[in-house]
Amino acid sequence: xxxxxxxxxxxxxxxxxxxxxxxxxxxxxxxxxxxxxxxxxxxxxxxxxxxxxxxxxxxxxxxxxxxxxxxxxxxxxxxxxxxxxxxxxxxxxxxxxxxxxxxxxxxxxxxxxxxxxxxxxxxxxxxxxxxxxxxxxxxxxxxxxxxxxxxxxxxxxxxxxxxxxxxxxxxxxxxxxxxxxxxxxxxxxxxxxxxxxxxxxxxxxxxxxxxxxxxxxxxxxxxxxxxxxxxxxxxxxxxxxxxxxxxxxxxxxxxxxxxxxxxxxxxxxxxxxxxxxxxxxxxxxxxxxxxxxxxxxxxxxxxxxxxxxxxxxxxxxxxxxxxxxxxxx
Numbered sequence: 001x002x003x004x005x006x007x008x009x010x011x012x013x014x015x016x017x018x019x020x021x022x023x024x025x026x027x028x029x030x031x032x033x034x035x036x037x038x039x040x041x042x043x044x045x046x047x048x049x050x051x052x053x054x055x056x057x058x059x060x061x062x063x064x065x066x067x068x069x070x071x072x073x074x075x076x077x078x079x080x081x082x083x084x085x086x087x088x089x090x091x092x093x094x095x096x097x098x099x100x101x102x103x104x105x106x107x108x109x110x111x112x113x114x115x116x117x118x119x120x121x122x123x124x125x126x127x128x129x130x131x132x133x134x135x136x137x138x139x140x141x142x143x144x145x146x147x148x149x150x151x152x153x154x155x156x157x158x159x160x161x162x163x164x165x166x167x168x169x170x171x172x173x174x175x176x177x178x179x180x181x182x183x184x185x186x187x188x189x190x191x192x193x194x195x196x197x198x199x200x201x202x203x204x205x206x207x208x209x210x211x212x213x214x215x216x217x218x219x220x221x222x223x224x225x226x227x228x229x230x231x232x233x234x235x236x237x238x239x240x241x242x243x244x245x246x247x248x249x250x251x252x253x254x255x256x257x258x259x260x261x262x263x264x265x266x267x268x269x270x271x272x273x274x275x276x277x278x279x280x281x282x283x284x285x286x287x288x289x290x291x292x293x294x295x296x297x298x299x300x301x302x303x304x305x306x307x308x309x310x311x312x313x314x315x316x317x318x319x320x321x322x323x324x325x326x327x328x329x
Contacts, residue, residue, distance in 0.1 A: 016067065017054070017056050017142060018140070019052070019053055019156060020054045021116075021117055022049075022148045022156035023049070023050040024048075024134065024159050025050065026045070026047065026160055027048055034160070035162055036163045036164075037099075038165060038168070039085075039164035039166060040125075041126070042306070042309070042311075043095050045097060045162055046123055047073065047121065047122045047123070048121050049071060049073075049122070051063050051071075051117065051138065053140075060116045063118055067139070067141070068118065071137070072137045072138075073134055074136060074148075074149065075134070076133035076148070076149045076159040077133055077149070079137070079147050082124075085128040085164075087124070088123070088124055089122070090123070095309055126162070126164035129166060130163075131162070131163040132164075134159055136148045136158075167309065170197060170307075171315075172315040175198075175305075175313070175315070175328055176196050176198050177194070177327070178194045180194070182283075187288040187289070188287050189235070189286040190252060190254075190269055190283065190284070191283070191284045192273070192281065193282040194276050195280040195305070196276075203278060204307050205307070205308045206305050208306045209303055209304060210303075211304070214301075216244050220247075220250055222297070224294060225296060225319075226290060226291045226292065226293075227292045234286075235286035235287055236287060236288055237288075239284070240284045241282065241284075241285075242281070242317075248272070248273065249270050250271050250281075250283050251269070251270055252270075252283055254266065254285050254287040255267075255289045256289050266291075282326065300317065302315075316328070
């Protein structure tokens with residue numbers, strides 16, 4: 001609930017019989033009545049509802065928290081609750097909320113509003129192409145529901161328009177894999193890779209990723225050739241791991257021979273990841289020793305990365321069987 005509720009005037013709930021001000025606005029420049037968001041189910045627009053109430057004598061009050069709990073966003077045309085394909089949240093998510101600029105949320109000055117008015121914010125997203133006029137509704141203590149789609153004299157008539165447009169999609173040719181050496185030796189080597197999205201030379205930050213059926217809680221490994229059968233060429237063991245956005249480091253296990261040459265043992269290395277904001281971190285390890293006890297995992301890794309607007313872009317990460325370089329397809 002909006003922080004302004006803490007300073008709301010104390011008033012008996014049953015004293016309030018009507019609404020004095022009921023306005024639905026955006027958070028940007030005054031007078032903005034229409035905005036566009038991407039229809040990806042993640043990008044949100046901030047909608048602000050401004051409300052004040054009055055008692056039977058016409059005295060204006062700030063609405064009580066109980067009244068504000070009844071607030072809903074509605075379809076201006078018809079008055080139905082705003083529903084699918086639209087979603088409403090009380091909290092903003094991590095994605096950019098503006099089509100242009102830095103994406104920083106610029107809030108309108110509280111001083112623009114009367115101190116009897118409470119401002120409540122809602123965050124609206126859409127999963128498919130659509131355009132909607134959006135109003136609001138609240139229920140008063142007497143059971144009367146007031147909606148902002150009443151254009152008759154004395155009624156509340158206020159709405160904003162949201163247009164959900166097609167998200168911009170980028171092919172794998174717009175993504176760049178950058179390789180950085182962690183350390184390189186005859187028997188074991190480790191490299192860090194960074195996956196970024198670049199448009200016209202400028203980086204569009206990535207905010208996360210997912211892969212169908214992949215559970216990062218069970219490990220970060222997306223590729224492993226544990227024993228290059230039929231060859232004595234180095235490396236014998238190749239592994240690749242991917243970092244979740246919250247990871248600070250990834251542990252890479254590489255096989256080596258035991259001191260008495262009786263069998264394989266694993267040497268672990270902790271590698272820092274996510275040190276380049278807006279990019280996905282991967283770690284690739286090589287060993288001159290194979291390990292037949294480790295299952296092979298050599299299929300392409302299907303991944304969907306999310307850009308700063310919350311739009312998903314899907315492709316595959318593969319390990320070249322000859323050069324062992326990571327590639328996108």
